[in-house]
Amino acid sequence: DGGITQSPKYLFRKEGQNVTLSCEQNLNHDAMYWYRQDPGQGLRLIYYSQIVNDFQKGDIAEGYSVSREKKESFPLTVTSAQKNPTAFYLCASSRGTYRGGEETQYFGPGTRLLVL
Amino acid sequence: GEDVEQSLFLSVREGDSSVINCTYTDSSSTYLYWYKQEPGAGLQLLTYIFSNMDMKQDQRLTVLLNKKDKHLSLRIADTQTGDSAIYFCAEKWGGGNKLTFGTGTQLKVEL
Numbered sequence: 001d002g003g004i005t006q007s008p009k010y011l012f013r014k015e016g017q018n019v020t021l022s023c024e025q026n027l028n029h030d031a032m033y034w035y036r037q038d039p040g041q042g043l044r045l046i047y048y049s050q051i052v053n054d055f056q057k058g059d060i061a062e063g064y065s066v067s068r069e070k071k072e073s074f075p076l077t078v079t080s081a082q083k084n085p086t087a088f089y090l091c092a093s094s095r096g097t098y099r100g101g102e103e104t105q106y107f108g109p110g111t112r113l114l115v116l
Numbered sequence: 117g118e119d120v121e122q123s124l125f126l127s128v129r130e131g132d133s134s135v136i137n138c139t140y141t142d143s144s145s146t147y148l149y150w151y152k153q154e155p156g157a158g159l160q161l162l163t164y165i166f167s168n169m170d171m172k173q174d175q176r177l178t179v180l181l182n183k184k185d186k187h188l189s190l191r192i193a194d195t196q197t198g199d200s201a202i203y204f205c206a207e208k209w210g211g212g213n214k215l216t217f218g219t220g221t222q223l224k225v226e227l
């Protein structure tokens with residue numbers, strides 16, 4: 001089965017702690033994305049990566065970090081600098097068309113992060 | 117894509133048609149998408165439309181695009197309780213890969 005997996009489903013963070021959310025895809029997609037979703041709000045882009053070993057900040061990157069060492073994996077670290085981390089985090093991937101073509105993003109099931 | 121707006125809530129009776137609306141501001145939008153999100157889950161692609169089309173139909177779903185008014189709508193015929201979810205529109209603009217998402221419309225289907 002091709003798809004995107006995220007783990008864990010629920011994650012608890014203590015004050016001052018860094019936590020890492022996992023995102024893996026076996027769709028052979030070049031591009032991957034991290035979004036944050038708060039109740040009653042749309043999706044806000046945290047970071048995205050168009051190719052291995054490259055990534056760019058999205059609209060709300062402060063307090064987050066990412067890496068893209070493998071095509072299949074795009075982990076997100078929520079650092080202690082993120083003062084309001086409680087949210088639903090969604091990972092997505094897309095083919096990565098560089099000539100303006102159709103670019104459906106496929107989403108994982110999400111990770112809910114809660115602060116203790 | 118600067119801003120994509122949707123109304124927050126829509127309530128319909130089972131069997132009626134639902135129409136979910138979306139407005140966007142970037143005239144260079146190339147593709148426009150509709151996604152569905154069920155509680156506690158990720159987003160699932162429903163359909164998309166290329167900006168040079170006016171309409172696209174896929175079974176119970178009809179997408180209408182008015183480029184002049186920058187208005188996109190999703191019509192769901194014969195709405196069922198399983199259609200209760202949050203619906204997001206999204207636009208892809210320019211030559212990049214990023215999508216800009218609307219705030220989502222919560223659809224509630226009542227018996």
